[in-house]
Amino acid sequence: MKRGKVDLNIVISVTFLLFVGMVMVFSASSMMADKKFGSLTYYLRKQMMWGILSFGLMILMSRFDYRRLQHHKLPHILILLSFTLLIGLLVGGVRINGARRWFHLGFMNFQPSELAKLSIIIYTAYYLSVKKAEIAKLKSGILPLMFVLSLIILPVMLQPDLSTSLMLAIISGLMLFVSRARLKHLVGMGLSFIPAALFLMSSRSYQQGRISQWIHAWGNPLNAAYQIRQSLIGLGRGGWMGHGLGQSKQKFFFLPDSHTDFIFSILGEEWGFIGVTIILLVFMFLLYRGLVITRRVPDAFGKFLALGFTLNIVLYGLINAGVVSMLFPATGLPMPFISYGGSHLMFLGFSVGLLLSISRVANRVSTNGNWTEFRQKREQLYQTVISTD
Amino acid sequence: MAKQTVLNRARLIFVAIGIILLWLLLEFNLFRIQVVDHQLFSSVARRQYLKKIPLPAMRGNIFDRYGNKLAGSSIHYDLAADPTLVQKPRQMARLCSKILNRPENYFAAKLSRKSRFQYLGRKVSEDKAKQILALHDPGLIHFPNFRRQYPYGRYAAQLLGFTDPDDKGLGGIELQYEKQLRGQAGAAVLQYDGPRRVFYNADNPMRRPKDGLDVYLTLDKNIQTVAEQELLKGVKKSKARAGMVVILDPNSGAVLAMANYPGFDPNRQQKFSAEEKRNRVIADSYEPGSTMKIMTAAALLQEQIHKADDIVFCENGSFKLYNKHFHDTKKHGWLSFRKVIEKSSNIGMIKLSMPLPASTFFRYLKSFGFGTATGIGLQGESSGRLDNPQTWSGLSKASISIGYEIGVTTLQMATAYAAAINGGYLYRPYVVDHLQDTQGDIYDQKRPQIIRQVISKEVSDQLRSFMRGVVDRGTGINAKLDEIIVGGKTGTARKMDMKTKRYDLNRYTASFIGFAPFEHPRFVCAVVMDEPKNGHFGGKAAAPVFREIIRRIIHLEADSRPSQQTQPAKQLIFTRTLKDLPDITGFQLPSAVALLKARGIRYRVEGKGSVVDQIVLRKKKIILHTKEKLSVGKKVPNLIGLTLREALAKVDLSRFRVQLDGTRSGIVRRQSPSPGTVIKKRSSLLLTCR
Numbered sequence A: 001m002k003r004g005k006v007d008l009n010i011v012i013s014v015t016f017l018l019f020v021g022m023v024m025v026f027s028a029s030s031m032m033a034d035k036k037f038g039s040l041t042y043y044l045r046k047q048m049m050w051g052i053l054s055f056g057l058m059i060l061m062s063r064f065d066y067r068r069l070q071h072h073k074l075p076h077i078l079i080l081l082s083f084t085l086l087i088g089l090l091v092g093g094v095r096i097n098g099a100r101r102w103f104h105l106g107f108m109n110f111q112p113s114e115l116a117k118l119s120i121i122i123y124t125a126y127y128l129s130v131k132k133a134e135i136a137k138l139k140s141g142i143l144p145l146m147f148v149l150s151l152i153i154l155p156v157m158l159q160p161d162l163s164t165s166l167m168l169a170i171i172s173g174l175m176l177f178v179s180r181a182r183l184k185h186l187v188g189m190g191l192s193f194i195p196a197a198l199f200l201m202s203s204r205s206y207q208q209g210r211i212s213q214w215i216h217a218w219g220n221p222l223n224a225a226y227q228i229r230q231s232l233i234g235l236g237r238g239g240w241m242g243h244g245l246g247q248s249k250q251k252f253f254f255l256p257d258s259h260t261d262f263i264f265s266i267l268g269e270e271w272g273f274i275g276v277t278i279i280l281l282v283f284m285f286l287l288y289r290g291l292v293i294t295r296r297v298p299d300a301f302g303k304f305l306a307l308g309f310t311l312n313i314v315l316y317g318l319i320n321a322g323v324v325s326m327l328f329p330a331t332g333l334p335m336p337f338i339s340y341g342g343s344h345l346m347f348l349g350f351s352v353g354l355l356l357s358i359s360r361v362a363n364r365v366s367t368n369g370n371w372t373e374f375r376q377k378r379e380q381l382y383q384t385v386i387s388t389d
Numbered sequence B: 001m002a003k004q005t006v007l008n009r010a011r012l013i014f015v016a017i018g019i020i021l022l023w024l025l026l027e028f029n030l031f032r033i034q035v036v037d038h039q040l041f042s043s044v045a046r047r048q049y050l051k052k053i054p055l056p057a058m059r060g061n062i063f064d065r066y067g068n069k070l071a072g073s074s075i076h077y078d079l080a081a082d083p084t085l086v087q088k089p090r091q092m093a094r095l096c097s098k099i100l101n102r103p104e105n106y107f108a109a110k111l112s113r114k115s116r117f118q119y120l121g122r123k124v125s126e127d128k129a130k131q132i133l134a135l136h137d138p139g140l141i142h143f144p145n146f147r148r149q150y151p152y153g154r155y156a157a158q159l160l161g162f163t164d165p166d167d168k169g170l171g172g173i174e175l176q177y178e179k180q181l182r183g184q185a186g187a188a189v190l191q192y193d194g195p196r197r198v199f200y201n202a203d204n205p206m207r208r209p210k211d212g213l214d215v216y217l218t219l220d221k222n223i224q225t226v227a228e229q230e231l232l233k234g235v236k237k238s239k240a241r242a243g244m245v246v247i248l249d250p251n252s253g254a255v256l257a258m259a260n261y262p263g264f265d266p267n268r269q270q271k272f273s274a275e276e277k278r279n280r281v282i283a284d285s286y287e288p289g290s291t292m293k294i295m296t297a298a299a300l301l302q303e304q305i306h307k308a309d310d311i312v313f314c315e316n317g318s319f320k321l322y323n324k325h326f327h328d329t330k331k332h333g334w335l336s337f338r339k340v341i342e343k344s345s346n347i348g349m350i351k352l353s354m355p356l357p358a359s360t361f362f363r364y365l366k367s368f369g370f371g372t373a374t375g376i377g378l379q380g381e382s383s384g385r386l387d388n389p390q391t392w393s394g395l396s397k398a399s400i401s402i403g404y405e406i407g408v409t410t411l412q413m414a415t416a417y418a419a420a421i422n423g424g425y426l427y428r429p430y431v432v433d434h435l436q437d438t439q440g441d442i443y444d445q446k447r448p449q450i451i452r453q454v455i456s457k458e459v460s461d462q463l464r465s466f467m468r469g470v471v472d473r474g475t476g477i478n479a480k481l482d483e484i485i486v487g488g489k490t491g492t493a494r495k496m497d498m499k500t501k502r503y504d505l506n507r508y509t510a511s512f513i514g515f516a517p518f519e520h521p522r523f524v525c526a527v528v529m530d531e532p533k534n535g536h537f538g539g540k541a542a543a544p545v546f547r548e549i550i551r552r553i554i555h556l557e558a559d560s561r562p563s564q565q566t567q568p569a570k571q572l573i574f575t576r577t578l579k580d581l582p583d584i585t586g587f588q589l590p591s592a593v594a595l596l597k598a599r600g601i602r603y604r605v606e607g608k609g610s611v612v613d614q615i616v617l618r619k620k621k622i623i624l625h626t627k628e629k630l631s632v633g634k635k636v637p638n639l640i641g642l643t644l645r646e647a648l649a650k651v652d653l654s655r656f657r658v659q660l661d662g663t664r665s666g667i668v669r670r671q672s673p674s675p676g677t678v679i680k681k682r683s684s685l686l687l688t689c690r
Helices: A008-037 A042-062 A066-092 A112-136 A138-158 A162-177 A183-203 A205-216 A226-238 A263-296 A300-324 A342-368 A371-388 B009-036 B038-049 B089-100 B104-111 B126-133 B172-176 B178-182 B221-238 B266-271 B289-302 B337-343 B346-352 B358-367 B396-401 B410-421 B457-473 B543-553 B589-598 B644-650
Strands: A094-096 A099-104 B050-055 B069-081 B118-125 B140-149 B186-192 B198-200 B214-217 B242-248 B255-261 B311-313 B318-321 B324-327 B334-336 B425-427 B432-436 B450-453 B487-497 B502-516 B523-530 B603-606 B611-618 B621-627 B656-662 B668-672 B683-689
Touching: A008 A042, A008 A263, A008 A342, A042 A342, A066 A099, A066 A112, A066 A138, A066 A300, A066 A342, A112 A138, A112 A162, A112 A300, A112 A342, A138 A162, A138 A183, A162 A183, A162 A300, A162 B009, A226 A263, A226 B009, A226 B038, A263 A300, A263 A342, A263 B009, A300 A342, A300 B009, B009 B038, B038 B050, B050 B589, B069 B126, B089 B104, B089 B118, B089 B126, B104 B118, B118 B126, B118 B140, B126 B140, B140 B266, B140 B589, B172 B178, B186 B589, B221 B242, B221 B255, B221 B523, B221 B543, B242 B410, B242 B543, B289 B337, B289 B346, B289 B358, B289 B396, B289 B410, B289 B457, B289 B487, B289 B502, B311 B337, B311 B346, B318 B346, B324 B346, B334 B337, B337 B346, B337 B457, B346 B396, B358 B396, B410 B425, B410 B457, B410 B502, B410 B523, B457 B487, B457 B502, B487 B543, B502 B543, B523 B543, B589 B603, B589 B611, B589 B621, B644 B683
Parallel strands: B603 B621, B656 B683
Antiparallel strands: A094 A099, B050 B186, B069 B118, B069 B140, B186 B198, B214 B432, B242 B255, B242 B523, B311 B334, B318 B324, B425 B450, B487 B502, B502 B523, B611 B621, B668 B683
């Protein structure tokens, strides 16, 4: 098979984000690193290592033909592995901040939910591409998928990691939504989730408290919970242009998790509204590129896979920004590429690599073919789409 | 349906639009937070990063002319509790009641309240506070603070004044010089991070407190002591309602002592009434009676209307002018002018002053300072009462010549007497000599100020000899001392009954104003007794007080100052303490302590002073050596290791002449004199660079 070119736009955007991430992790973590490990660059060095590894993984995966993922029951294996690890986590995971989310592997803490995310996207893409129109059917189409998804999502929810499980549900749900699944099925499934979610929330008072506090804080942002309030103070202090690199004050132990989940607030403090807007625009650009690949790639597996990865990156970015700016009441989601963290960088490197691999195919289709031929083909496609809707 | 794609394109567009809307919502929200509410969040941020620690300035001290401290400040603690944190409220209440002298339920009630802050006691002395703090209860809160102290208690209390619990001057010098004494509080801005750890931020340099200026009075502590003691004795003996003593230096107008009875203790000023706090010497005017005859005599002599030996018939003790009868205490016949003064004959004086025109008499009285405030520079000074001659009745001149129909203050009388005996010069009395800052620089140095010459030297000498006669053979015989010649004049005035507007028959103001020694007077002393019951004559109630005061102070050397302690130049141990600890030498102890505490540095205080003199780091603990006052003079800063440019920036060029050795650039390797040497005047500083 002749290889097409990878989508350089994505490579550049992701590299940019990774670079911003390293700079911001250094800025946000140096004080804490100094206090905890006696070295200003402790987190920076780790982040650089993970960033480079992730970049390497990205290059590696971009040369890997994603279509081979469909074979040898690989999606099933991934799902099984994820399920096993997640169940294992409930038994033998490291407890951090009251939740079991990590395996301690000596050199790093491994987060199975990252693997689970990957598995779910690959599996859903695989399942949808195999079932094609049959997904419209309830028993043979959507229900088995739902069952598999809940095998993964429920253990994540029980860690407890409500935010991640919600993100998994949203991403897989959206993939399902753009498939040929019936709307009434989807709505039905979605509605059945609401009582479950309500039950979960009412059973955990801290979730309730967090949400009621979040609602309270809408009138006066200074009523918000400590971390969110500090996050807002950081953002608000930034103003239009921010205070410049390294000038954050919130990172002086005011804002917990300032180098991980709340790094976006430090970014807003140091680079202002302009800076955060640039970051968000890069994410929107990634969305655009992802959708272009989704449209161009000929095979269904590639389409769903590209869409899944794109949604995963963009939604994580937007929702993290929304959490940091108190638009959403959740926590515990990293900002893709920017937040400190090994698992999430490796996972991102892997998924962007696959996305690039898909883009090769997409580019070959669009560039190799005769331009007119391609136009005709596209017209034909459009008509088909219009006629079917 | 065969051509149907796997992806539902419409739904995909729907999802894309959804995500774009989410992005727009985010941008909107971020704009709201970052741009619209920027000010709000910025100020909230500032509030949580910065903490301002006030560094109280020490209120200036008040010294007498020899540097004896009459009013000063010492450290006390305001103790409070956070009842929600107090662990052993009962134990604490018991201890507090024992130490702070209040019932136990008082504290128990306070500690059971639902507030988060309750004062247990304000201005608790260090010893007492330490006993309570020894409980180590987490609910205890204490603030170091200054408290005004008056080591001599009641002495000169009305003159010195007093302060409120916040050390704000409320009376006397304390009020008058409030601005200068108070100084300027400084502040240190500390930066906080999340878990309330503090660090010093060079962007917010500390504003050092500027201590209040010290006020040096003209008062002499020893003379004041004598005046207070003798006044008290005299008042007790004569059972007077009140008494006043003022002692002036007739050759400058400087007030050497100013005493009042009843008095108060400024250390516990809340317990006393305004009546007791009033400085009667300057605030109360009274009808002086016969002491005024000296002024009348001065006018008569100066105008050459009478000579000392002119004689006058004293009508045997009763004289009718218009429809009013004037009386003498004794029946006198013919008396010379001198004898009229010595015997204090009212009739004689009235008849002698008849040729004196009213306006001339008025001019003399005015010249002696009556009817106007003396300008001593104290608040609440009364100007007395002296009516215009146009409004005088036919009797007025006669009345005034013997000290009625005129209101004077004790200070006015003393000032006028000083003019009468010192050669005729009316000095403006003053009580504040100068102000001085902690560096020893002097401000507002007062000089004796002659207002005018009232009478000639000859008349003045004549008056002195008159007054000597009063003591030697006249009404003032009780003021006579064996070993020293003094002069003076008695005064006994009936008091006006304010209701009936008639003179009371048994309420008197008895006074004696005199000077000593006769030849070269150093003291003018006015003693006034209000309503003495045990012998109402000035010669009986007041003159002995004068005598005792003079007897005790005349031998005080004019130069009784304690030997000035010169500060030995001390080598300071300069320690690079914790990296960013600012130089706190010269700080008031509470300020230094507050600073160290805020930063969680362990410290110990050595010495009993209130100013940090040196800081030494020993075993991770800062030792603060304290001293009462910062040594006058400047210490040589440590410049070794700095670049020349940095070094020059640190040197106070007004105090040092910098000389350079070696290259003109590079790093200072050696300096002479060495760091910490105390420099008293401008001197040279040799820097060796390489």
